[in-house]
Amino acid sequence: MRLLEFQAIRLLAEKGIFVPKGVLVTSPKDLQKVSLPTVLKAQVPVGGRGKAGGIRRVEQAEEASSVVNELFDSTIMGHPVQALLAEDPVEVSRELYVAYLIDKQANMPLLMASSAGGIDIEEVAKKTPERIIKKYIDPVVGAQDYAIRSLAKALEIEDVRAFVSLIRKICTIFQELDATLLEINPLAITSNELMALDAKILLDDKAAYRHQELFSELESEQKYLDRRHKSRAEELSEKRQINYVPLGGNIGMIADGAGTGMLTLDMIHDAGGKPANFCEMGGMANAEIMQRTMEVVLADDLVKVLIISLIGGLTRMDEMAEGIVRYVKDNDQSVPIVIRMCGTNADAGIPMLREAGLDAYEDLATAVQTAVQQAKDL
Amino acid sequence: MAILIDENTRVLVQGITGNVGSFQAQIMRDYGTKIVAGVTPGKGGRKVHGIPIYDLVEEAVQEHQVDAVISFVPARFAKDAAIEVLSSGIRFLVLTAEGIPDHDVLIVLRYAAIKGATVLGPDTPGLISPGKCKLGVHPHTMFMEGRVGIVSKSGSLSYEVGRVLTKNGIGQSTVVGIGGGPIWGLSQEAVLQMFEEDPETEIIVLLGEVGGKLEHDAAAFIEEHMNKPVIALIVGHTAPKGAQMGHAGAIIEGEEGTAASKITSLERVGAIIAKSSLDIPELIKKKGI
Structure with a gap:
């Protein structure tokens, strides 16, 4: 889960990291709570919002109210603005970059810092990689102070003790909350303290069961603020936590593997068809998940034909067939279903489909051609 | 020969009494895999399909020589179970x-490195050396013994390609799924190196997908270290930017994550590009294999 800035900043503040005084503005009338001058920051889950006009400093009331209205009417990189964080301006003497993340090349946590704070760190990494200092942290041992002192030295930090204390807090949050990225950019050095002016936090969804209360609070806040238009199929897929990507065509697609799912889409495309979606059930799918997934994909009215692309390894074809047959029996639907079924227990699954009047192909290319042809004929 | 596992590999199944573990253990054993023991806490002393069960890995290794473990332990308990295996001195998980x-x-991965052990996965179907040993969940009728090595990010795609090859009479030496998650142990490059050194493997099929830079790394590795021919298939040509296509890493974020840029990279180092799984048998035959 990617936290919105105000959520990340609040989390940092709760753990004792200094942040600017701020107020969350969710409608223009919230402006009464804001003291001027202020910095208004659009709460959108994308980087580079500053360049896109999503961060504005305002001095007076009249200006504030017009900028607030303007921001609420705007869409920043595809995200309609539904909230602003209004923060007191901070006198900054220096801006740093710090991050703690999982480095997927090395399979190790990585502590990263740079004196080039406040700007796009990927640009820095590309143009002047020597300005980014990296310390790999052994996950069995954890971050020790010497590594942080070494960073402080490279960054020429004066108040080493404050820096060590701050980075220790970052490491603790990262560890305790199962974060995969915790980035503060910029980390401001003010006249008397280190202060996080912007933060990006990614939490590991796979670890949500260890932090249920926190995850559900963060999720419900995000849901409340997210007013993007979502189709019925998208809403349903979110609720059921099914990996569903709408693609706008008319051939619905369900697969039991990501690789064959993508291959099926490529083949549909090559055969002149237009996929309506990508949808993968994962290796642990059973009859129940199969049935629920069909409900999601067929909630899209644009779907004229559904192709189900199954190649059983971990998934059992008898269970998949059971789910498909149950869906067909429970729903009065007319969308033709083309099934590709092979692999684990397909010998049991295929007769179950035939008995219910459904046909299954063993060969993927034949199934794809059939589905594309049916979509054209309709 | 094959790589990593063969007909002599002695296997312990962790989580052998669960639905999946029990079902898959039976299939593996019927295939010919030498399963010597199973472990499930609290179920020690019983047998599943004639395989003796122990409460603890340390008990099992006192009674049996174990070369490899396949774990069907659910995600929430997987760390504990993996550390248990690695602590007992077993070198392949x-x-x-x-x-x-x-x-x-x-x-788990760091501890494995400390113990000098290899971890395949997580989120992997495992691996199969057709005709010799199956340490995974592959639908084994789709595979036959032969000389093509397959390494894949996606499990399902490796089944699909195995099936197409087998239908065309082309067998495989070993088929390895490195895992669909964001981080994994045994690397694609390590598998390529093993295939390069394996006398039974003559050609390698690399199966990739959009997102990340795995195939760019593979290209760099092929250029530096490989003489055997490599055929590559990259799926997800039609994937839109920014959407997660099943796997954690299958998101096109920059230009390097697109199928087109991966293909360019691989073509540059002499890899043969397959447009679809159906093209692969023909491309292999052209190489005289």
Whole structure:
């Protein structure tokens, strides 16, 4: 889960990291709570919002109210603005970059810092990689102070003790909350303290069961603020936590593997068809998940034909067939279903489909051609 | 020969009494895999399909020589179970669980490195050396013994390609799924190196997908270290930018994540590009294999 800035900043503040005084503005009338001058920051889950006009400093009331209205009417990189964080301006003497993340090349946590704070760190990494200092942290041992002192030295930090204390807090949050990225950019050095002016936090969804209360609070806040238009199929897929990507065509697609799912889409495309979606059930799918997934994909009215692309390894074809047959029996639907079924227990699954009047192909290319042809004929 | 496993590999199945573990253990044993023991806490002393069960890995290794473990332990308990295996001195662990928290995976992988052990996965179907040993969940009728090595990010795609090859009479030496999660143990490059050194493997099929830079790394490795021919198939040509296509890493974020840029990279180092799974048999035959 990617936290919105105000959520990340609040989390940092709760753990004792200094942040600017701020107020969350969710409608223009919230402006009464804001003291001027202020910095208004659009709460959108994308980087580079500053360049896109999503961060504005305002001095007076009249200006504030017009900028607030303007921001609420705007869409920043595809995200309609539904909230602003209004923060007191901070006198900054220096801006740093710090991050703690999982480095997927090395399979190790990585502590990263740079004196080039406040700007796009990927640009820095590309143009002047020597300005980014990296310390790999052994996950069995954890971050020790010497590594942080070494960073402080490279960054020429004066108040080493404050820096060590701050980075220790970052490491603790990262560890305790199962974060995969915790980035503060910029980390401001003010006249008397280190202060996080912007933060990006990614939490590991796979670890949500260890932090249920926190995850559900963060999720419900995000849901409340997210007013993007979502189709019925998208809403349903979110609720059921099914990996569903709408693609706008008319051939619905369900697969039991990501690789064959993508291959099926490529083949549909090559055969002149237009996929309506990508949808993968994962290796642990059973009859129940199969049935629920069909409900999601067929909630899209644009779907004229559904192709189900199954190649059983971990998934059992008898269970998949059971789910498909149950869906067909429970729903009065007319969308033709083309099934590709092979692999684990397909010998049991295929007769179950035939008995219910459904046909299954063993060969993927034949199934794809059939589905594309049916979509054209309709 | 094959790589990593063969007909002599003695296997312990962790989580052998669960639905999946029990079902898959039977299939593996019927295939010919030498399963010597199973472990499930609290179920010690019983037998599943004639395989003796122990409460603890340390008990099992006192009674049996174990070369490899396949774990069907659910994600929430996978770290504990993996550390148990690695602590007992076993050097090869296949982690099938999908959804293990990244922090847990990091610790398991780091501990494996300290112990000098290899971890395949997590979120992997495992591997199969057709005709010799199956340490995974592959639908084995789709594979036959032969000289093509397959390495894949996606399990299902490796089944699909195995099936197409087998239908065309082309067998495989070993088929390895490195895992669909964001982080994993045994690297694609390490598998390529093993195939390069394996006298039974004559050609390698590399199966990739959009997102990340795995195939760019593979291209760099092929250029530096490989003489055997490599055929590559990259799926997800039609994937839109920014959408997660099943696997954690299958998101096109920059230009390097697109299928087109991966293909360019691989073509540059002499890899043969397959447009679809159906093209692969023909491309292999052209190489005289």
